[in-house]
Amino acid sequence: MPAHIKEIANELAHLQQPVEFEDKFRLLPAERLPELQSPGTMAIAAASLKGNNPLFALICQKEAAPRFSMIRLMSRVACPVMMTPVGSGTVVFPDDNIRRFVLVYERPSGKRLIPQAGHPVPKMDEESIINGIIYNLLPALSELSARTLMHRAIRAENIFITSDGRATLGECLSTPPAYAQPVLYEPIDSGMASPSGRGDGGVLDDFYSFGVFLAEISMGGTLLQGRSDEQIIEAKIKLGSYGALVGQTRVPLKLMEPLRGLLSDDPYERWTIQDLEMWANGRHLSPKQVPLPPKAVRSISFAGKDYLTAPMLANAMRLNWSESKVLIQSDHLDSWVRRALSNDDMGDLVVLAERTSHALAATGSGEDRAVSASIMALDPSAPIIYKDVAVRVDAIAQAAALEFFEPGKVEQLLDIIRMKLSQAWVTSQTRTKPEFIAIIKQIEHLAQNVKSMVPGYGMERAVYAGNEGWPCMSPLVGDHYVDDVKNLLPALESMVAEGRIEGAPVDRHVLAFAMNHMRGNFDALLKRFEDPFNRDVYNSASLRILSDMQKQFGPPNLPALSAHMANLLIDSVENFHNTAFRKQLREAVENATGEGKLTTLQSILDNSQIKDQDQVGFDQAQVIFSNLEAQATWLEQGGLVSNENVRHVSDKTSAVISGVCSSLALVLMTIAWVF
Template identity: 40%
Template structure:
């Protein structure tokens, strides 16, 4: 591999890469397929300060967003046994001008232990497993545990040989896609394996110890130990006989490895080995891992979908995969009777009876039926994830499922129904104990509920998505060619969108509104109320401009000329709503100036100026009154009223009265003069 890397370094010297952080260069036209991660393409990269260092970059997907928070946390880790991020950021691809989030790593010197999940390879010896795999993995898991971060991608096709004489493995990256999403089912604990990939959630450190146990089983076997089983059959087998029996079974394993495998593959997370147990075992201490506690078997089987089931957990798993038939099963008391008589579980039977009655009260296809089925599945198996229709998610996976599957049919609606029906709280109530790690996930589910209950723009499931997935990029279709995961990046993205031509549509949708409300601090709720209640189309556009002017004030940049031109085009008709020509001219000139400066607040002041509007209205009212008066006089003259008999008679009377008064005054004056003299 070193010769190949040297060849790439020489080629890079002659070509210009895409700069990242003023230090690195990324080469999207130079793929490195052997370093691809699921959902991400690997390409060559260069550290300009250390050109001899072999690097690669993973180009991440917007829809399956990277774990940006984990990238930041692990970028400070220096480890020779773990691929950790050296840098990350956004680049613009020259081929299609799409902006992508990329993560840069150092290239491992060796090859993947397993080329892909179904490949076979030479099994590792016990000594190679202990020294080359378990020892460095203990170091990695201790580092991750100290950061309260689960890897969630420990598997044989994500570890590399070191290329040195010690043959220690290097653990691959875990940050380029959502936690656990691409993990094969055999590496997942039972509850995570029952979940959809999107609903597995960030998970726990105990999940990584379980995956390490599966990794040891795979490496000692030389590949997947149960290739003949489908994913559903793997989970069903783990439920029936336990993970150890499913994955190890009768395989020949040394007593020392058997002890570690039993401890790591324990299906009870509370009894599963942790870092202290592994340390003790590695130092020669003999531990006695607790044997798997299997579900109680019924005295007689219950038939469902043509199969017979002897355990409540097995039946619950099967019913979750056939929702409509599960609804039919609740229409009589057969299931409740089986649990009460064959399993002697009065508590579970009472829960099922209550849910069955709710189902029958709900009617055909009612929401009550779906809630009843969910309740029955939880009663039959309290360790299983939350299941509702096609949703299957761990408590910590609800928010991630909302983000990943947001554009899939009815997923936001179904997750909304889950939290509105308090199914997450019902799940908590049947757990043997309240664990501290449940608290933040309960709070997160409550946050989802609080926003989905408010449907107006800026709220709803979109708001819940961004509130509960702090680094998830904005999923607005307007930004499909960009990667915007921070509030300060929103307006620059819209500015780029308008640089090649001003669109005809308004740069606003439910995603942009919810993203803004979440990622930009101190935005008034009033801004979103105005978006939801516009008087007309022009007022809606003004409301959008008002929101964006506040975002520009809070996050910058100072100049957004393309965005200003965009709004000037949308709001141009406002000038025609003014009556005075001088005002229209003044407004047009002001808009042109604001457009050039790119100041959205100035543009808003012009198009939403109450003083100017009031002056225009008052002046127009006065003009209307003057016009009406003049028009009345013109009409009066045109109608001949000036020479009409009535008007002439009235004028004559008034003239006679005036003349009489004048003559009388003169007569009095003359007589007074004569009398005095």
Template identity: 35%
Template sequence: MSGDTVKLAERYEVVPNSALPGLNSVNANAFAARSLRGKGTEPFAVICYGAVPPRADVVSTFANVDNPAIMKLFDWGVVDWPADKTRRYCMVFEKPAGRRLMNSLAEPIEPMPEEQLTRQVVQLVVSALRELSSRGVVHGAIRPTNLFYRDVASGTLMLGEAVTAPPGFGQPVLLETIERGMAMPSGRGNGSIADDLYSLGATLLILLLGRNPVAGVDDEALIQTKIERGSYPALVGQMRLPLAIGEVIRGLLVDDPKQRWTLNDLDLWLSGRRLSPKQPQIPKRAARPMEFQGQDYWYCRTLSRAFGRSPVAATPVIESGELDKWLRRSMSDEIRADAVASAIQTASSGKGGTATDRLVARVCMALDPSAPIRYRTKAVLPDGVGPALAEAFLRGESPQSVAEVITNQLPMFWVNVQSDFKPEFVPLVHAFDQLRTFLDRTAPGLGLERVLYEANPAMPCISPLVAAQYPVGPADVLRALDWTASGGERNKDPIDRHIAAFLAARHKRAEEILYSQLSASVEPMRRIIAMLTILADVQVRTNTEPLPHLCGWVVALLDPAIRRFHNRPHQEEVRRQTDAAAHNGRLAELLKIVDDPDSLRKDKAEFEAAQIAYREANAEIERLRQTVGDREGIIDSTGRQVAAIASSVVSTLLVAGIILFFAL
């Protein structure tokens, strides 16, 4: 960061004190920016503020799209943001020359003529969606408030950005299909081009009228009306639309995605061919209503929604057999009744949550297979479970309900009740099987944290130790830990549950057994060696620059590992070597010093030899001690020795005297 600007990879400068509120996104705020590499299209930057993670896994795909119908993404990355002294995800886009087409759905605009709609919107979006479809991504943010004037003079429009939030996150219920509208915004999943086309249909209707056609109708009532009457009648009502554009809107607002107009249908229409009008598909109505909590319900879908909102009240209706009778007699729907019976039978096999929660969640899916999974207060489509879990963590809310969706195998049951098999169901089921195995094991590197990072490939590590640095990869985690250590934060382990799970998910080269050694129940020496081994492996394999502060942090925790060496002079030598190695910033050097097999073997052999010598010396000392302790034996032995000596002396004297006598 230089002065009052923030640099993004030495290519762009963002000006934090120059906000551009007219270009704000649902999950990001806009600021002025300028290119550092020559003149060209004027850019602007958006800073994501973290209510949900951005679509970082597809930004490169969007950046490669060079279509005038889509706002161009120039660059992206993490920057130091002075407003809150953290690092945040930043994206730089092409700045539109004009304003937003519609600032709010609550603010009417001049109705757009049919010819203008066709030329400026239909052709524009068809071109954009065809480009995105060829690259295997959806837009997920087609709405009147995300259209901008590219050129003021010509009135040319372009679609706004679609990568600062998950698909559908910023979409009003009015612009989403029935199924996606029932899901919580973060749990709508990736969706498909068919969902984008539905949003296009609703957008065309709003722009044709110049206003929200259902202003004042709350989301719950709107969904109810869509279910009972179909989306087109629910939104259009008694209004008469111009024939040509009305045909497009009707075709795009068909609720069955298999019958909804496709890009090819739109191409045919644009070329002048008129297609058969689509009739709204009204769901089957019961002969007699089901009464629940004082209201009559004629449709399975509306009853399913009511059960999901009041599971405690729904349970006796389900368990008494009243629902089964209504399905078989009033609905004459044996298939649906059998699906409900299967839901009841399998509900007891789950774990987590209450029996009521599990039962009602499965029954709701059996009643309305295409609807999202409803569990407690959550409503998520299967591929929206990951983003919903991420939102719970980022907002500081309990993730338990989303976790129980996985442990109770609700996504698998959702797949089982679908009437049409899709190839994408196979990897979906496999992914949730794996996530459930992670949840069943609570060791570091597993558990709910592992599920979070596996289910959200672009999720940054949100450990309190590193979250402020927004690390998006293993090397970033090491740099963030080094930054944390530079501030003196060294009174705890450098790997907590979030960091362990993040590295296990993103750096799969490390042995899983190493993560099991991080548990608090493991002896400190083994735990710190496991941490050092994991961190060193990441640094080596990612070729991360020296990390002296992190090395110093680790050295402060290495005492249990150093005390493995029995030779005290060698311990002091190891301490000296680790201190010196910390300055080099290479974790692998530290690991070699404190966990060198040759040094450990030599130390062990010397220690064992010292133990043998000690035992032998101790045995000799004990023998001498026992000998000294036997006083009677010593006196007796000593007396005999003295008597013998005295006798020898006397004998010698006598012999000498006799010899002397005879000599004289």
């Protein structure tokens, strides 16, 4: 298994109890099937509840999540010589109540050609290769090509062979595309990219991998057997893939044409399904031999070695970043490109990269961008290379997901987006492709997500927006596989109930995952999360988000989560001024907690109207209290019997008595006049 893929079979050894899945299958984790295990998964027995076909299931890991969007498409393909899923999704295992993602397949006939990577590949005779391998797998390759689906896992240990020599193509969905592929099986540019940054690629990548597999079984290995990854890449660049893998080795005559065609390093010249089918039908084709990169009239010294071609120098610069900065700062590279390679267009691109370096000098990243752009100029077919990151242009979001917790990697991917290195890569291509339009839109979408670094956006949002179905990576959900927002609150409920969350059950990943799925505009609310040290504001905003999630997606009862949030925010009740109000609120909080209603809890604890009403009442009470306090002070100071007050009261009393007497006299006079 590749070193970068985590082994999970031992971690899941405690799973024993059967569980029903999708009302169609019974998963039997106690029955392990290591011979059917794909890298990074655990294979277990499965049984159909509605049929007798022998099945098995792969339990997948969230760190290298399965290909969600491709699963739906592959499940519609009916091809007997290619494993496609008959069921997929998440299920809670009763042993530990953890939700995990599983893929269910029919068991393949036959056994793996080799048990795992690194084992010697057996040499097969011409007839067995043509009839048992090529002819037998043509329907699978044809289906993939017709539907523009990329398998990205064609390799010797993923081919199953029956006792009579017929081949079946293994599964390709349990990990990201090409994530488990050895560098040997990848085209040069994809091999240069890190496993996390290879992406879906194209159908022609699969034909290249198929060509490598044919070379292996026709020779019992290749000329690159035992080489390191970097040695393999260097040999392919220097000699071409066919020259590096096959060279002068004698291979069956009938296989020379497909090997040359499938191993072409120029995607425009590489064989397609039409070429392979024509060859299978007896048509003789003459694959065009791709010329090797032109050699310079004199070499250039770099990092202790001499180089004669631009791609070889670019590959060396990829591996020696600090030395590359020194090379860019001098005029040697431009001079060598123009004089030794006689390539003024390439020289112009190198000069442009140097000028960009000076323009971005104030940011501190100008030299790094200049090195990246210079590598693009020297080898336009190479992936985007920036410091420690090498990624294909369509795989930036995938690389961010897989490398998120690797120190420094996310920051470098963010630099790639902000420095518009993806656009620079597209511009550097000598030939345009229709898919570039979709790639540019994807890049713009990524840039929009990282434009703001407010919680809920940033690289976390780019991960979930750029990778359909990617599970929430927050440590707050633990080992739960949460690829559906409906399962986010149940996962948090479980974690809180187990006492594994102390503070607010909301972080940047929870926010980004939720925002990618929820309806409505929450930008104003997200700003309340900017200061995580302001716990009152952060906790109340968390309650608001969680209650909105419960309102939109359920479940209706979340007792543990409600009690947890009530405990975090109960002190806010004491901030109310009205004693009777506080008592009523405490009772309301207890009732809402018992019901598990975050929405009710939020309406109590994060309600601006209630807070305003309490404040208005408090302000009025303060005015009344101030008046009463002033009167009490006045009385205490003898104000009631003071000369001024007695005079004031006497004057008012005299006026009243005078008025009464006058009125009485007027009444008596009126009576006397009438009678």
